[in-house]
Amino acid sequence: xxxxxLQPKIKTILSNNSETVEQRLTEVCELLQxxxxxxxxxxxxFANKAERTLHLKAFAGEPTDHTVIPFxxxxxxxxxxxxxxxxxxxxxxxxxYIACSIYVKAEIVVPLFKEGENIxxxxxxxxxADPFSSEDEQFLEWVNSQVAEIL
Ligand code: SME
Numbered sequence: 001x002x003x004x005x006l007q008p009k010i011k012t013i014l015s016n017n018s019e020t021v022e023q024r025l026t027e028v029c030e031l032l033q034x035x036x037x038x039x040x041x042x043x044x045x046f047a048n049k050a051e052r053t054l055h056l057k058a059f060a061g062e063p064t065d066h067t068v069i070p071f072x073x074x075x076x077x078x079x080x081x082x083x084x085x086x087x088x089x090x091x092x093x094x095x096x097y098i099a100c101s102i103y104v105k106a107e108i109v110v111p112l113f114k115e116g117e118n119i120x121x122x123x124x125x126x127x128x129a130d131p132f133s134s135e136d137e138q139f140l141e142w143v144n145s146q147v148a149e150i151l
Pocket of ligand 1: 040062064066069074075076077085096097098100107123125138
């Protein structure tokens with residue numbers, strides 16, 4: 001499904017105040033994971049700045065052991081420090097990488113800003129090699145901006 005057709009669905013999910021934030025984020029993960037063929041695992045991590053750790057709050061796809069990630073570790077931990085999108089076309093080429101599944105070939109992590117502060121991130125794993133373009137980055141930045149409004 002094209003990104004522009006997902007946008008109204010995401011807005012509808014996030015505006016449902018009868019559900020918790022965690023439930024709504026899980027539904028967003030499920031929508032993305034089921035609608036976009038090369039999004040095999042989708043999750044939101046949020047930062048504990050005092051402890052310098054990321055914590056998995058919602059996801060869709062196979063459960064992961066990596067529910068807590070220290071800042072600086074893996075792709076996610078690097079984005080917690082860099083405040084920049086990290087697109088990985090080939091995870092095998094990364095030395096600072098935390099493998100969640102042997103099937104994953106590529107990953108994209110986009111930081112989530114609230115009032116200019118990097119408070120978390122969306123993380124997508126793909127079992128397809130080199131699938132992500134600047135359109136994914138723009139779309140995921142938009143998703144994160146919508147999430148920030150309900151936090
Ligand atoms: N691969 C990530 C860890 C999280 S899993 O993809 C769910 C990383 O290197 O930070």
